[in-house]
Amino acid sequence: MSMDIEEFRKAGYAAIDQICDYFYSLEEKPVVAQVEPGYLAKLIPQAPPQEGEKFEDIAADYQRCIVPGLTHWSHPSFFAYFPTACTFEGIIADLYTSAVSNPGFNWICSPACTELEVIVMDWAAQLFGLDAAFMNSGRAGGGCLQTTASESALIAAVAARNTFMDAHQGVRLEDLVIICTTQTHSLALKAGRVLGLAVRAIEVGPEDAYALRGSQLRKAIAEETGKGRRPFFIIATIGTTSSGAVDNLSEIREVVREHPDIWLHVDAAWAGVALSCPELRAQLLLDEVNAVAYSFCTNFHKWGLVNFDCSTLWVRDRLALTRALDVTPEFLRTKEGDAGTVTDFRNWHLALGRRFRSLKLWFVLRSFGVEGFRAHIRKGIAQNNVFVNLVEKSPYLRLAAPPSLALTVFRMVPGWTEEAKSVVEEPSVSSAADKAVTIAASGGVAESKTPNVLTRALWERLERRRGDLYLTQTLLNGVFCLRIAIGASRTQEEHVRRAFAIIEEEATAVAKELDI
Amino acid sequence: MSMDIEEFRKAGYAAIDQICDYFYSLEEKPVVAQVEPGYLAKLIPQAPPQEGEKFEDIAADYQRCIVPGLTHWSHPSFFAYFPTACTFEGIIADLYTSAVSNPGFNWICSPACTELEVIVMDWAAQLFGLDAAFMNSGRAGGGCLQTTASESALIAAVAARNTFMDAHQGVRLEDLVIICTTQTHSLALKAGRVLGLAVRAIEVGPEDAYALRGSQLRKAIAEETGKGRRPFFIIATIGTTSSGAVDNLSEIREVVREHPDIWLHVDAAWAGVALSCPELRAQLLLDEVNAVAYSFCTNFHKWGLVNFDCSTLWVRDRLALTRALDVTPEFLRTKEGDAGTVTDFRNWHLALGRRFRSLKLWFVLRSFGVEGFRAHIRKGIAQNNVFVNLVEKSPYLRLAAPPSLALTVFRMVPGWTEEAKSVVEEPSVSSAADKAVTIAASGGVAESKTPNVLTRALWERLERRRGDLYLTQTLLNGVFCLRIAIGASRTQEEHVRRAFAIIEEEATAVAKELDI
Structure with a gap:
């Protein structure tokens, strides 16, 4: 170790003080970094130092070189993209998380990481009024934390693809098509690119306030099917990025019922956290989500007070997820996993290791x-x-x-x-x-x-x-x-x-x- | 805000003190959490509180409920899996990162996030003796940070698949096959599962110390090709998870040269950081990596002193990556991006938003x-x-x-x-x-x-x-x-x-x- 515990205490206090100063002075700073491309290469060397440097110098360089190059997402006059949450509760939870530095892929890797995630995902489901079918306590569906809504959609697409291919032997990957709209976030196209699958973006317009109608979806499915393609995954959005449109799930619900083998993913990355308010649930079509969504995603790290990254993904059928993603070599086996008494979240996401994100969600909700x-x-x-x-x-x-x-x-x-x-x-x-x-x-x-x-x-x-x-x-x-x-x-x-x-x-x- | 700046200062100091206590007492704790499955549900409520709680109570519950359920990866007697780094420098960098809470997908989202990553990836490339072809400064190849080696391998596979499909029109996804060995990390099977592609694991044995030989690879490629399959992606490992085997890149190099359209990814998730030591470079086949790898990955968050997550991925051809992953709707366009004067790392990874991970790498290397x-x-x-x-x-x-x-x-x-x-x-x-x-x-x-x-x-x-x-x-x-x-x-x-x-x-x- 380069720094001992007492040096860390000193440096930690100093960092806390610097962060306090940062927030006190935030409003005086320009919102957007006022630097030119390449500014940093002029300030720091192009090769690492041979000998270690004093931490005071490193911390000073953070203020000198990095802070001026930051765009301040917590600035009160930041209105770009969507907000990215930053709360002091989230910062402190992340501090504990860093100190634990735990990849949490199996239950035994840290039971607290897995169990807290299981519980706070159920807290969040209740906060939003999601149906019990999505809760971990029911053991049929369930929820876990992902990095971003892009990753959540990608995972849902993988589960959907595997479920569809299992049910329809002989279908080729080339035939599959993801259905979204021209207003769906780029996560749909990105999922298509990552998976190498076709994407059909249904054109939506101002006459429907840029929301998808059931008739448009039905027509698109028929057109794609007519071309020999197999729609297997629909992304509907509650609160599109461009204009906050809410796809017409009341109508989509009917279409999806005609096609039970098509997986409906509801992306509410930004607007989903507003489901916490009972008076908004009807306009955000909560009943329809509960009735018909196969998976649902919202990001606490946008409007939901939890520091980036904290994307929540719920699925109605956890086996669809784990069947698609489970890979268990001997070196990852544990007696609890073998016994089936615990959840191993490595089979619920793309990577193996995962950060202890539930702590910041717990701190913020409490x-x-x-x-x-x-x-x-x-x-x-x-x-x-x-x-x-x-x-x-x-x-x-x-x-x-x-x-x-x-x-x-x-x-x-x-x-x-x-x-x-x-x-x-x-x-x-x-x-x-x-x-x-x-x-x-x-x-x-x-x-x-x-x-x-x-x-x-x-x-x-x-x-x-x-x-x-x-x-x-x-x-x-x-x-x-x-x-x-x-x-x-x-x-x-x-x-x-x-x-x-x-x-x-x-x-x-x-x-x-x-x-x- | 629930907590104001002075309350944060107080809670922040207290958290730093708690972390100091944690490290002072670490050696007295059992390495593995001594709890039974379901322990946490008995300690905390099953629903979120209606009214906010005092932060002292929340912080106290972290000690009471969470710490006993942690497996301590920083414990000096932790020898499981691979080590997961935790340094005080990394903790403090992460603290600054949390306070900035910046999704950094475009350059303008925080120029410092992107530019520091561009620079420290070149620092890391020099630390390991990687060829200039992999460095960001060369602008042909380049490197960026990913969450894990699984994600790095998945991204490399996506770039490889797109490059291969572009070069071989008419090939079906069903024909593609990823080549690895029976000792390759589960990331190979997981990439196959996520992408829906076949995986051929070549059996390696004790006679070669579980390392892949050129002759085995040549035979497997011929067999797969004979079956009508198209090998497009080979994962070679430097330091396998089970036994630390080093695939014989001197021989593999010759085979890959016969098949220039097959992408060779070198996964050195654990052992790659040892390339920092010049005396180990020959045994870890650095010259061969430099001569023949299309992409290379190692994880600083394992043996490399940087807190989880911090996986480095370098590619020889950055366009292969961005062509496969670039999706740019209007709402993500920027004048700097349009002008081509900056790197937008959102096109180098799976998600859109990304954490500011380069800071901890910078702090640790300095x-x-x-x-x-x-x-x-x-x-x-x-x-x-x-x-x-x-x-x-x-x-x-x-x-x-x-x-x-x-x-x-x-x-x-x-x-x-x-x-x-x-x-x-x-x-x-x-x-x-x-x-x-x-x-x-x-x-x-x-x-x-x-x-x-x-x-x-x-x-x-x-x-x-x-x-x-x-x-x-x-x-x-x-x-x-x-x-x-x-x-x-x-x-x-x-x-x-x-x-x-x-x-x-x-x-x-x-x-x-x-x-x-």
Whole structure:
């Protein structure tokens, strides 16, 4: 050991103090790192040192070289992508986890790691109102922690593929097709790429608020089947990344019942944690999830107060998972595993070793309690409502899709006229490609001043010039939009109001520059 | 936030103190958790609390409920599986990482996360003497951090599959086959299961110290090809899990040259970190890796002083990786990514989000320096030599394969007679199945006292009765063996000597019990 226990105590205290300083000064920092590509190579050597260095120097270099190159996801003005949770409870749990440094693949590798995960996954299932069928205590289904929603979807796809291939002998991998929509997260395409399988993305549009309808799914399944393909895995989303759309599970439910051999995975990576609030369960289609999902995923590490990574995956049939993934050479056998009295989570995920992630989930759920967790979710939604009200009164900004929980998608339009308003609200316009979005013909606005051109100009100003907030962009069927994703735990209403003021300030500058 | 900054400072100091206490008392604890399956469900509620709880109570419950259920991988008498690193430098780096809670998938998500990983992977490549072709600075190949060797192998297999399928239009996934050996880690079978592809495990035996020969590989490729299958991915191992065998890359190199479209992945998950020592590079076939590997993996989180998880994967052709894995929807585009001036590591791994793992690697390499890192590796090997010398003088214990670095595989034999010795050393005996291992016919020992029976009896005693050391078992072609894997950073020679004394004490008890 290079550092002894007392040196660690000293260095540990100092690190805690530095982290306190970090959070005290967070709001004064730019949200997005203000460095150029390659900045770090100019600050640190290109080869490791031959002799060990003093830890004080290393810790000082963390502040000098690394912190300026961080984009601050816990900054109250971070509204990009989706929030990534960071709570002090999570940090301390991770600290204990690091000190244990335990790969936890078998029960005996640390009974506490496995057993706590078994229990807190059931806590989480209850928090969200998931059916008992998904709970570990029932021993038929169950849940465990994964790194990310991408990994959760990939694992579900593997289980689905094996189950389908077992039931349909002679089907070739080349025939299989994953079904999703054009609004499904890139995790669907990535699962297809990793597994080498085809992916059919059903086009969804503004007429359905970018949600999948049952009729579209039925048609796509028929089309794929007609081409000789075998749909085996459907990803439905509760809260899409681009606009927070909720696929119509009431309708999808009927279609899936006609095709019981197709595995329905519900990806609620971002929005799933809102199921903690009973008043949101109907709109988030909890009953349908409980009735029909084969697997369900949400990420506590987004809006759910637990530090990255903490993705939860539940399945209705744990054997479908373990049959697909179980590999047990002699060197991994244990008497408890052989006896079947314990869960060995190595057969529930892609890797062998796994981190002790349940501790941070346990700490957070206990420290906040169910009511505290709900209060956090409700706070994000209330703040988003403030933003939506401001947009609705803005001369330049317009909603591009219905607001969803704590997410709003908007764009810039050429000024607030009744004529322009009617045009941009027409679904067929929004669903057309970039070029067709021009309202020149009807609104008398030149091609160069279409909403897409304006919104891109606004985006460039925000991206290039403003370190004081961070948004990201998306495309909704060719319509270029900006997204504001609220829910970082330090964000208060004042930060949302300030964000709006900055956006409107830049929109006004764009309007002036382009003379609209 | 449930906890404010000053409450965090207090709780953080307390956690650091608890971790110091943990390490001070580590040696007094049993290595393996002394709990029964289901112990935790009796200690904590089955549902989350409605109201938040005080953090002192939560932290107290960590000590009360969780710590007794931990198996202590940092215990100096932990010799099971492979060591899992835990250094104070790694803990503190992870603490900073948790506080940043940054999913780092794109450069702009935190330039420091990406740029530090680019640089420290090159540091690590230099530490191990890897060819410049694998370095990020060369921009043709490159390296990045993964969770585990299983994930690294899976990613390499995906890149290999896509490259192969692109070059051979019309090949079906059903035709593809992954080639490994019966001694390859379960990661090969798991990659096959995840991807739905066939796996051919070539039988290797004691006559080659369980290493793959070129002639065996050539024959297997010919056999598979003859059956219409298409070998596209070979996993060669430097330091197998069961016995530390090193596949004969000098010979494999020639075979691979005859088949340039087959991707050679070298898995050195455990032993790779020993490449840091120049005197070990020839025996670990570094020149061959540099000449012929398409990808190479080793885990710092095993013997390499960096807390779990920290698996390094290098590839010779980064485009093979990113072509296979790149999915870029609008919401993930960035101006730096579009300009091609930065690396976006999301296209180098399975998930989208990724933890900031490079920080702990940076802290450890700086704190230890190249010489300190080498000293740690040499210490483990020296300690293993002590153990080997003790086994060689023991009346009951015998080596089951040549010792490898810091790993020794041994078994119990029916007493030290010249006759018994000659029998168990005969390769044909060891390579036969369990039943055939009996030396009853030649040695006059009853069937019930074969080395396998004795070793299993010894194993049961150690597994069931001894909390003061932790070993694991393996099978080498039907020969039941015990493994001692040295290399935990707190292990000293005295712990190795004590481990031997315990094993011999139990072996003596077995001998007495079975009257041999």
